[in-house]
Amino acid sequence: MADIIIKNAYVLTMDPDAGDLKNGTVVIEDGKITEIGDKTKESADTVIDAKGSVVMPGLVNTHTHAAMTLLRGYADDLQLAEWLEKQIWPAEAQLKAEDVYKGSLLACLEMIKSGTTSFADMYFFMDETAKAVEASGLRASLSHGLIELWNKEKGEADLKEGKRFVQTWQGAAGGRIKTMYGPHAPNTCSEEFLAKVKEEARRDGVGIHIHVLETEAELNAMKKRYGKCSVHLLEDLGFLGPDVLAAHCVWLSDGDIDILRKRGVNVSHNPISNMKLASGIAPVYKMLEKGMNVTLGTDGCASNNNLDLFEEMKTAALLHKVSTGNPTALPARQVLEMATVNGAKALGTETGMLKVGKKADIIIVDMKKPHLTPCFDVPSHLVYSAKGSDVRTTIVDGKVLMDNYRVFALDEEKVTEDARKAAEELVARVNA
Ligand SMILES: O=c1[nH]cnc2c1ncn2[C@@H]1O[C@H](CO)[C@@H](O)[C@H]1O
Ligand SMILES: [Zn+2]
Known part of the structure; x- marks a missing residue:
């Protein structure tokens, strides 16, 4: 059984040999990409439905x-x-x-x-x-x-x-x-x-x-x-x-x-x-x-x-x-x-491309947004229209760090608040 399956996505592989898949599936196991295709017979602990989204290398x-x-x-x-x-x-x-x-x-x-x-x-x-x-x-x-x-x-x-x-x-x-x-x-x-x-x-x-x-x-x-x-x-x-x-x-x-x-x-x-x-x-x-x-x-x-x-x-x-x-x-x-x-x-990392055998550093970009509608060309949208805040899922080494805009890896509120305080105290020391 696989760890993660991402399905129903536009798959931007960045692999010149493979090209893009308009409606594809990416399978992840043990931190690596094990399958990319139209469909998979695999099942997984985590299944992410990426309909209306683009899956691409982080x-x-x-x-x-x-x-x-x-x-x-x-x-x-x-x-x-x-x-x-x-x-x-x-x-x-x-x-x-x-x-x-x-x-x-x-x-x-x-x-x-x-x-x-x-x-x-x-x-x-x-x-x-x-x-x-x-x-x-x-x-x-x-x-x-x-x-x-x-x-x-x-x-x-x-x-x-x-x-x-x-x-x-x-x-x-x-x-x-x-x-x-x-x-x-x-x-x-x-x-x-x-x-x-x-x-x-x-x-x-x-x-x-x-x-x-x-x-x-x-x-x-x-x-x-x-x-x-x-x-x-x-x-x-x-x-x-x-x-x-x-x-x-x-x-x-x-x-x-x-x-x-x-x-x-x-x-x-x-x-x-x-x-x-x-x-x-x-x-x-x-x-x-x-x-x-x-x-x-x-x-x-x-x-x-x-x-x-x-x-x-x-x-x-x-x-x-x-x-x-x-x-x-x-x-x-x-x-x-x-x-x-x-x-x-x-x-020198085994990442940067969606390809079987590469490490699973993957992001999913939500294209169901006013500023990304309509969509004739995915790369064009990613460079000229999308923003970082359109990323809904982030996976590193086969681990989901954020899904559906929810960050699992860190306590968002605490991290932000601690940094704000540290910055204010730092500047106070500089001006003292
Ligand atoms: O654009 C830059 N040019 C030169 N130094 C920089 C720039 N941005 C940051 N640092 C400085 O590089 C050091 C880290 O080794 C830090 O002092 C940082 O402020
Ligand atoms: Zn620098």
Whole structure:
């Protein structure tokens, strides 16, 4: 007997070999997809009737700072340097471990409710984020943020903590938690430090999550310091490879794109954060044309200001149409691919596609809504009309975390209230 059967659904497999099923069934057993078809002979403990809904792979958010939900709307409409150094970092200096737990739980709740089933995170007190992921049932690739700032002692302490985190949490929560090293950026970490991080990551067999060329200021600072940009510096260090997840990549030259492509680097495109901080427009159309693995991320809630990947998909689709002057750029299905298949590839998870043998990270989107009526083309609706709040069911690793808009995994009221209180107390400490 199977664990879960989802029936009567439009099945958007995101599997190029299989295509979509207009009225299909998905069977889940032991955390995996065991059958996809028109009908099944199986029976199951849980049968979900998904009539009028779309069943699809859960979305993958490849760049977050989950606990920054606590700083949602705290410092808007500022330059990145001023935002980060004068507002965010002083606030983060007051963070306590329990704040990170509460903020991360709030992020997990928000993600479950908006159809994100896995995410890549970089922050501090990461044990707390890991505990929140464990409790929420989500899947995540977590890294302790390493901000060396040319301070050797701080660098060593950070790296030690990053390593302890990797060794403690790699493969935890039944394999739902993976770990990475998280050097903040090439303009906040020295060359020697980045090389050391690469060595440790290689030794531990885990990936690296890093911000790359987010701003023109970074590009200028790198040129001044090293006479070359961040991508060339990382290339010369032997840092780049398919194990690297590079967030933003806004200020890339054509030569940089070629290097990243050659090395198989995964890019996390964060259009809303880039627009909000006026960082610029990443050359996503070019990267995709060259066959690079470009994924989607929201960044933290202080620069977005939410974790809704449906908004991110729409923004990406629109931004690259207007920036290239080409309305055929980033069509809906390609954007869905970025948020599912490509994201899963970047995180190295067996998810992102509805296919027999893949892990069952699945969402059901309720299409019986005024703003989703009529429906001629499902991918178009998912990218241009749907919202995270249209997700009615979220399943991770074959476990139902939310069904019919009811979250089982977490106590919604308590999580929200605890985070609200923690955020207010945090800001009071900053202003004290
Ligand atoms: O868009 C961004 N650019 C640079 N740093 C960021 C951004 N968003 C968050 N952080 C910062 O990255 C650190 C985690 O390692 C945190 O200090 C967080 O505030
Ligand atoms: Zn970031």
